[in-house]
Amino acid sequence: MHVYTKLAIAAAAAIALTACGKKEEAKPAAQGPAVEPMVVKIGHVGPTSGPIAHLGKDNENGARMAIEELNAAGIQLEGRPVKFELLAEDDAADPKQGTAAAQKLVDAKVNGVIGHLNSGTTIPASQIYNAAGIPQISPSATNPKYTRQGFNNVFRVVADDTHLGGTLGKYAVEQLGAKKVAVIDDRTAYGQGVADEFEKGVKAAGGEVVDREFTNDKATDFNAILTKIKAKKPDVIFFGGMDAVAGPMLKQMKQLGINAKFMGGDGICTSELPKLAGDGMADEQVYCAEAGGVEGEQKAAMDKFRADFKAKFGVDVQVYAPYVYDAVHVMVKAMQNANSADPAKYLPALKQISHKGVTGLIEFDEKGDIKNGALTLYTYKGGQRSEIAVVR
Template sequence: MKMKLIGFAIATAFAASAGVASAQSVVKIGHVGPLTGGIAHLGKDNEFGGRLAIEELNSKGLTIGGKQVKFELIGEDDAADPKQGTAAAQKLVDSGVAGVVGHLNSGTSIPAARIYSNAGIPQISPSSTAPSYTKQGFKTTFRVVANDGQLGGTLGRYAVTELKAKSIAVIDDRTAYGQGVADEFEKAVKAAGGKIVGREFTNDKATDFSAILTKLKGAKPDVVFYGGMDAVAGPMMRQMKQLGIDAKFMGGDGICTGEMAKLAGDAIGEGKVICAEAGGVTPDKAAGIEDFKKRFKAKFGIDVQLYAPYVYDAVNTMVAAMQKADSTDPKKYLPELAKINYEGITGKIAFDQFGDMKDAALTLYTYKGGQKTQMMVVK
């Protein structure tokens, strides 16, 4: 009889523990960015922002739909390549993710968006700024930063009205992001009465710019705008200095990184570069961002590069929508995501009918003493 009671007790304890296990739910959230290639430092920065968000969410022991949830970040590398990006997107869909934060680049986010839409999986990009990304008509597509129309337009107007530039040259890397932001910059310059003295292009893996820079040198530009990423912009600035082109250097968020000063070396100058980050932290959010940066460095041993705070906010926004819907099923929480009003560390996150940010902020930066230095937040 005693043996039977012991056996019953063990069986009961096992059943109880099994019940706890079955009441837990693993929720996969995908992240995609370039973890290899010239801008791998930005891709890793993004992924680390997501991993910090996941770790902190799991420490809260959230319950959704009557089950305690454990979030898991599934990271994929798209190498900033559209073909690899769509393969990564399909892989995430096949793995059963409940949502995706990514991709970093517009050129990979745009084709991947169709795959996520077909699967009914919400996608929030923390850094893709091409206007066409959200204009494809997909209800699953969102972003938590300003688009190139806002970013390029602000920089174009600033070049003419604040820098009083008389002759402006434009270079882009022919990617969806680089060409897009350069086009918007050029439109804004012309609308403000400025003069474009040259438009050239390179590619996102180029290292020699002597031909296009020599051509532009003859036009004597007082501003050179580059649409592309820091891995190309830094060496381009070095060659500008070698050729004696003494112009202000402007660009979008792709060049507005902590690495830019290292990549440009002594060509970075003092206040020579003016760039804009698609996002902005007003003074009331400054303490929260500084706290995030400290937690980030304590966890990963490196400084935030650029978009980690926006990835962090994107993950938390997605989970906030799940909590409102009391479901991790994409079909059920997607309507809540579309009408979310979430107070993130970067500011208020709310989307318009396209999935673009309402009242998106931009931050203008320069470099002083080799350090990225904030100038102003504009909306």
């Protein structure tokens, strides 16, 4: 064989051996199809129109804060990423509009509902959610009837009127020294309910209720009932209703020369009341209670929430935005514990929940009421709410 031919064969063999010795480069693993996010719909209902729209918007903003935080947290259920959607409805504090809003949310197949704000809308709406098997957490409805209808899907994160009204009645007699008390209510489920409990508290503490009057939740003229009450010379006038009515009532009390202390429940206990009352409110004339409260180290978390809320929305918290915020987190935590957004599956987890929120520890009793609910007593000084004490 020719020498050049031998060399060529040798070279070819060497190249072949080298090629055989090379490792094949690993091909990139095939990417599986993207996992479709699970959309979880949470409804919120409050009065975002009408005289107490400032309270409804306050509540709705609390829900928005919670939903945004939860979406940023990358929560998964059943192995899928979750996208939470807030479906917000306006009930204008009207029972009929409230039930219409409830049915709209049921038809939209929401996974849960936070709301409503008022007892008068919360109670009739609860019947619709119960029939549909949808969990409902109210952040602010205080009428006891709400959780005493035999429903297993209703919860509240605040104390009820039995506690709130009774405590205020006792405070009027024992701390403010009231011997004679007049009571006015706005004939709503909330207003009449809290006024009834206040009256019981006054009588139990040894005070006398010298007059009981009523108005409505859209009234602006109270001269007739206030003139009648003035003749009875009460030490305290209690109003069961909301701040939009309480403000003008305080103005007319001043015009009539009525110097009695003025008391009310959580419906009047807002940061907006001094603006609504104008010069009708003197320092330490008004006393009220919020159906919730924090103490000690928990105050730092509440203060941070209030600061974050103002930075985000440009307004101060009115009353119940932090309770709405906590209610959303409680509902989602129950979903996580059950690894499901199916109402039937996470409802048992909601009943057993234990959540430390910005408003304190949230656990529910067998009726759906918050355990060991707090109250915060306030007065007003210099146009600002001033805390007196947290009581349980």
